[in-house]
Each structure stands twice: as structure tokens, then as C-alpha cells.
Amino acid sequence: MASSNPTATLPTARPNLAVRVRRWFDSAAAEEVDASREDRIDWLRAAPFVALHVACVCVIWVGVSPIALIVAGVLYAVRMFALTGFYHRYFSHRTFQVSRTVQFVFAVIGASCVQRGPLWWAAHHRHHHRVTDTPDDPHSPKIHGFLWSHIGWFLTPRNFRTDLSRVPDLAKFPELRWLDRYDTLVPVLLAAALFGLGVLLQRVAPGLHTSGAQMLVWGFVVSTIVLFHATVTINSLAHRFGSRRYDTKDDSRNNLWLALLTFGEGWHNNHHFFPGSSRQGFRWWEVDLTWYGLKAMSALGLVRGLKPVPAWVLQRARS
Numbered sequence: 001m002a003s004s005n006p007t008a009t010l011p012t013a014r015p016n017l018a019v020r021v022r023r024w025f026d027s028a029a030a031e032e033v034d035a036s037r038e039d040r041i042d043w044l045r046a047a048p049f050v051a052l053h054v055a056c057v058c059v060i061w062v063g064v065s066p067i068a069l070i071v072a073g074v075l076y077a078v079r080m081f082a083l084t085g086f087y088h089r090y091f092s093h094r095t096f097q098v099s100r101t102v103q104f105v106f107a108v109i110g111a112s113c114v115q116r117g118p119l120w121w122a123a124h125h126r127h128h129h130r131v132t133d134t135p136d137d138p139h140s141p142k143i144h145g146f147l148w149s150h151i152g153w154f155l156t157p158r159n160f161r162t163d164l165s166r167v168p169d170l171a172k173f174p175e176l177r178w179l180d181r182y183d184t185l186v187p188v189l190l191a192a193a194l195f196g197l198g199v200l201l202q203r204v205a206p207g208l209h210t211s212g213a214q215m216l217v218w219g220f221v222v223s224t225i226v227l228f229h230a231t232v233t234i235n236s237l238a239h240r241f242g243s244r245r246y247d248t249k250d251d252s253r254n255n256l257w258l259a260l261l262t263f264g265e266g267w268h269n270n271h272h273f274f275p276g277s278s279r280q281g282f283r284w285w286e287v288d289l290t291w292y293g294l295k296a297m298s299a300l301g302l303v304r305g306l307k308p309v310p311a312w313v314l315q316r317a318r319s
């Protein structure tokens with residue numbers, strides 16, 4: 001049908017380069033996306049993420065030392081706990097309570113994981129639970145295939161955004177909104193701190209055989225990439241491989257190996273059946289390191305109101 005305004009049917013112009021680059025640092029920078037590009041990977045915006053992968057090859061030049069491996073391992077463990085215990089079980093599912101200070105501290109540690117801010121993470125995850133393994137699920141391997149569910153979906157304009165209407169309980173905290181908006185700041189500070197640590201150790205403890213570049217590559221780059229791929233196995237593999245204790249409408253599975261890798265998140269069929277528990281390993285033998293960590297924090301008075309698995313949930317189990 002003819003339009004009185006000939007420009008009305010033209011697609012929206014792509015934003016200029018400066019605005020697109022600014023979004024690396026300011027996720028709220030104004031954007032206008034052509035509707036046809038909403039679900040296509042924005043390679044320019046994804047460039048730092050791709051570069052982080054490529055930077056892993058720098059291990060060839062920086063060498064390795066026990067201290068660099070220890071720092072990388074500790075950062076994997078601390079950050080995995082922040083993701084599973086806080087980004088997931090606290091911010092996304094509100095399965096316990098904490099003070100505003102503890103909430104902020106773990107939001108900062110979570111932000112250092114380079115998996116964006118707590119509001120972005122929780123908003124997308126809540127949506128995943130609402131529409132699991134349907135065409136509306138942003139990362140269903142059943143609908144979109146392995147690669148897209150693992151690494152493609154979150155690099156699209158649609159999924160770069162944080163829908164605050166899904167997280168009104170979290171969006172009321174200005175410090176969380178700020179962390180979410182400037183979601184690359186904490187990772188950059190961590191990288192700089194690790195480089196500084198390496199330089200310092202090289203000077204005061206040369207016997208450790210490390211350097212600024214080595215600490216940056218192992219402590220930040222390699223640790224972050226391994227952490228990322230471990231985390232997203234829950235989106236991709238844990239909806240494909242494993243057993244199903246509960247007859248949920250989705251394809252979620254329980255998988256011991258993924259549970260070990262992700263500190264308890266691999267008991268994903270348990271979790272999809274009953275997301276309201278702070279615990280995801282429902283049986284005593286279902287190793288759930290995050291649950292043990294949260295119990296320890298509870299004993300120290302740092303978290304309260306941990307939600308156990310209700311008896312009716314255990315009774316509904318098939319195995």
C-alpha cells in the first residue's frame with residue numbers, strides 16, 4: 001500500500017560507529033536497531049568478547065608459573081560461586097536474603113565474571129524459566145541448536161538489552177543499575193589489578209617467575225574464558241545430556257559432571273522442577289558446592305533464610 005510518507009517504510013539506519021563502540025563501555029548508550037538485525041550477531045559489539053578468546057593464545061609468549069595457575073584457579077572458584085550463589089540463586093530466584101552491603105559485594109564479584117551486570121543476567125534467566133525450551137526461550141538447544149544456545153544468543157541486539165520490567169525488585173537499587181549500565185568497568189579494573197600484581201611480584205618475589213603480562217593472561221583472560229564456557233554449558237549441555245528425575249515440560253537434565261564444573265548447577269532438572277530452593281543437589285550425594293558455600297555464609301551470618309527442598313518435591317521424584 002502506498003504511503004504518504006516515502007521514508008516511513010525504510011528500515012531504521014544503523015547507529016554510527018562511535019555510538020556502537022561506546023556501548024562497549026556504556027550499555028545504556030542510545031541505540032536504534034533495524035528490526036531485521038535484532039536477532040543477528042552484532043560483531044562489532046561482540047569484538048571485545050571475541051578478542052578475549054583470541055588473547056588466550058598469549059599463553060605461548062607469557063609462559064606459566066604455579067602462582068599464575070593458583071590465581072587463575074582461585075578466581076575461577078570465587079567467581080563461579082558469585083555467579084551460581086548470587087547471580088543465579090539470589091538475584092534471579094531470590095532463594096535467600098542478604099544485607100544490601102553483601103548484595104553489592106557479590107554483585108561486584110559477579111560483574112567481574114564478564115557476564116554482564118546482575119540485572120541483565122537475572123532478567124534473561126527469569127525469562128528462560130518462564131518460556132523454557134519454547135521458541136521464546138533465548139537459549140534453548142532444542143529450538144536453536146547447540147552453538148546458538150551456548151554462545152550465539154547473547155551477542156544479538158535483542159539480548160544485549162536488560163528488560164527492567166522483569167527485575168523490578170532489583171532495579172530499585174541504584175548501585176545495581178549503575179553496575180549493570182557500566183558492566184565492563186569491574187572486569188577492566190580486575191584485569192588492571194592482576195597486571196599490577198604480576199609486576200609487583202616480579203619485583204619483590206622474582207623466584208615466583210611471574211610477570212604482569214603472565215598474571216593478566218592466566219588470571220584474567222584464561223580464567224574468564226574457562227569460567228564463561230563452564231557457565232553456559234548449563235544453557236546448552238544441561239538441556240541435552242543427563243537424566244530426568246522430574247517430568248518437567250522442558251528438556252532439563254541432571255548431570256554430575258556439569259554439577260562438578262559449575263559448583264552444583266548441573267542438577268538442572270531438579271532446578272527447573274523447583275527453582276525456589278537455595279539448593280540444587282536434592283540428594284545428599286548430589287554434590288552442590290554452592291549450597292555448601294551458602295551454608296557456610298549462613299553460619300557466619302552473611303546470608304539468611306536459605307530455602308531447603310520441600311518434602312513434597314522429594315516425594316514427586318522418580319528416582
Ligand SMILES: [Zn+2]
Nearest residue numbers: 128234252268
Ligand atoms: Zn535451564
Ligand SMILES: [Zn+2]
Nearest residue numbers: 092125271275
Ligand atoms: Zn534458574
